[in-house]
Amino acid sequence: MSWIQRLYETYERNQSQVGIKIDESSTVLLPIGHIEARSDIEVTINEKGNFLSANLLDNKEDKIIIPCTESSAGRAGQTPKNHPLSDKLQYLAGDYETYGGKKWFGYNFFLKDLRDWAESEFTNIKLQAVYKYVKKGCLIKDLVEAKILSLNKNGMLEEKWDKDIHKSSPSTTQEQAFVRWRVEIQNDLEPRLWLDRKMYDSWINYENSRHNVKGYCQVLGKKAALALNHPKNIYSNCANAKLISSNDDKNFTYRGRFQNDKEAYGISYEVSQKAHNALKWLIAKQGYAKDKKVILCWGVAHTELPNIYGSSLDLFEEDNDQVDDKGYTAEEVAYPLINKIKGYRSKLNKQDRVVIMGMESATDGRLSITYYQDIDIQDFIERLEKWHLSCSWVHEYNQKTFFGAPSPMDIAESVYGDGKHVDIKAKMRVVERVLLCIIDGYRIPTDIVYSSINKTVHRISFDNALHDKKKKGDLNKVLSVTCALYNKYSKDYKKGEYAVTLENERKSRDYLYGRLLAVAQNIEQWALSKTNESRMTNADRLMHRFAEHPFSTWKTIELSLKPYLNRLGVNERKSRERLLDEIMSLFESEEFISDTRLTGEFLLGYHCQRQELNKKKSTEDN
Structure with missing residues (x-):
């Protein structure tokens, strides 16, 4: 139960945020015994329980905080349990059936629960006013007279809202309308019950x-009132799923170890409410959610942490400078990242704990914890720093040039692509595996690296890159992400380390072949641009074959370069021919004529040479 202990501690440390909503887009940390609901009608009464007015709300209205019971928070079935104060017409209107309501009529149950609360020692004048009004049983009649609800020719509720009266109406039907309350009392500054903290406290007590x-509560370590039903609606994409549930007491459920579910675990009502409310709040505020998976990282004391789901650009954008023309090593370029992380270290409490949770809903009713890690804040920062420095490269996408690590989703898309036909579950599996590398310091999986390489060299999948700016950006993105992955792979498996800019003295076969391919691509592209042609170059088209059989494919590419070299000016042609000769002279003869498959290192040589040529071409054009 470590996870629920941490969530409970998080709630306790953020008591000042309970019930506060900063703006329309912000999330709210709910009081215990409360949920959020979207309301359709606002009814105003006075302290004597007399109807004053009503307003119809549109579907853009913010959700409100309402009290709930354990049963109503997870209500379902043919006779769903009512909420204690605000609810649908089928519970609040004593004349619901009179006007042809077809849903479960829960008025009598609602009235009894409201009376018990209003007559308890925790009552207040606003609560009593609502009870006095509801007891009259005339809510629908009053709403019809106020021209909020409309009737058909038989005097029954219309299914749809009257568009002639209401230009903007809720997305629900009339009989499913949800009602919230305002109680006007002289000298009272807050008539809205959903914002009145005294109403929160009244219901909680x-x-x-x-x-x-x-x-016995296993979190508090003492006897307390136990939770019988635990909340659902933790994550919007699987609203009915619960983390804790026990509704199967037949056959061999307890395996002879327990007599009932309460012996298997014990969690107090207070702890369950606070932990689940904290979890909802954190997921909505800073969770990484796709499909029915959600990954969450937070600090118990300081909830907001460096973003583990983002790239170095997302994490350190304001301090991350572009790589300049000098041949900086990774360590030199990484200074902004290191300085930013030092800043995080100085702000965070050294005694704080960081929790990472992965959750997935395999069925509609169950939410499982697929990953859990509880680590020291200093360890977390060190592991994050190691990741962003070890899986780093120069990237040019999202209209930015930055040095650092790609995001886990960028890596997943470099393996599977980002098209709508791609299975999001497959990409999320990659994201989870990459997060293990970030948080637990695992070596980058070999299959992810080579799948990304294979995606990159199949340039035919980017055949529209020259005509589509987005495709061209995708091509550059996949290339740089793959280079970052191979760079980390080389470090993890002790195969060497590479500079992020061109290494003119590196003589490894794969790196040199990558440089040759980049020069060939540059020559043909430059020649095509002079005649305003826009098509894929031979170097791009043959990249996959080149990766498999470099020597034999290079002969084909080299022969095809002659007409393109002739299109260039004398100085332009000589500079590119000279560069080809320089690269060729670095080869060992036996390595050059070898036709064995290239490793991912050739993409690093290709990318660095291409970056260098782009800068040189820009200078020559100027």
Whole structure:
């Protein structure tokens, strides 16, 4: 139960945020015994329980905080449990059936629960006013007279809202409308019950007084009122899924170890509510959610941490300078990253804990924890620093040039692509594996590296790159991400380390062949640009074959270069021929004529040479 302990501690340390919503887009940390709901109708009454007015709300209205019971928070089935205060017409309107309501009629149950609360020691004048009004049983009648609801010719509720009266209406039907309350009292500054903290406290105290099932809470370490039902709707993409549930008490469920579910675990109502509310808040605020998977990273005391799901650009954008023309090593270019991480170290509490949780809903009713890690804040920062420095390269995408590591999703898309037809579950599996490399310091998986290499060299999949700016950006992105992965792979498996800019003295066969391919691509592209032609070059088209059989493919590419070299000016042609000769002279003869497959190192040589040529061409054009 370590995860629920950490969530409970997080809630306790963020009590100042409970019930506060900064703006429309922000999330709210809910009080215990409360949920968020979207309302359709706002009813205003006075302190004597008399109807004053009503307003229809559109579907863009913010959700409100309402009290709930354990049963109503996860209600389902043919006779769903009512909420204690704000709810749908089928619960609040005593005349619901009179006007042809077809849903489960829960008015009597709602009225009894409201009376018990209003007559308890935790009551207040606003609560009593709502009870006095609801007891009259005339809500729909009043709403019809206020021209909020409309009736058909038989005097029954219309299914849809009257568009002639309401230009903007809720997305629900009329009989499913959800009602919230305003109570106007002289000298009272907050008539809106969903924002009144006294109403929060009234319900919390009343609900706590009703919990009679006592037991040992494994989080608090003492006897307390136990939770019988745990909240759902933790994550919006799997709203009915629960992390903790026990509804199967038949056959061999307990395997002879327990007599009932309470012996298997014990969590108090207070702990369950606070932990689940903290989890909802954190997921909405800073979780990484795709499909039915969610990955969450937070600090117990300081919830917001450096973004583990993003690239170095996302993490350190304001301090991450572009790589300049000098041949800097990775360490020299990495100074902005290191300085930024030092800044994080100085701000964070050294005693804090960092929690990383991965969750997935395999079925509609169950949410499983697929990954859990609880580590010291200093270890977390060190591992994050190691990742961003070891899996680093120069990237040019999202209209930015930056040095550092790609994001886990960038890596997944370099393996599978980013098209709509790509299975999001497959990409999320890659994201999870990459996060293990970041958090646990695992070596980068070989299959991910080589899948990315294979995707990169199949340039035919980017055949529209020259005509489509987005495709061209995708091509550059996949190339630089693959270079970053291979650079880390080389470090992890002790195969060497590479500078992020061109190494003119490196004589390894694969690196030199990559440089040759970049020069060939540059010559043909430069020649085509002079005649305003836009098509894939031979070097790009044959890249996959070149990676498999470099020597034999190079002969084909080299022969095809002659007409393109002739299109260039004398000085331009000589500079490119001279560069080809310089690269060729670095080869060992036996290595050059070898036709064995190239490793991912050739992409590093290709990328660095291409970057160098682009800078040189820009200078020559100027």
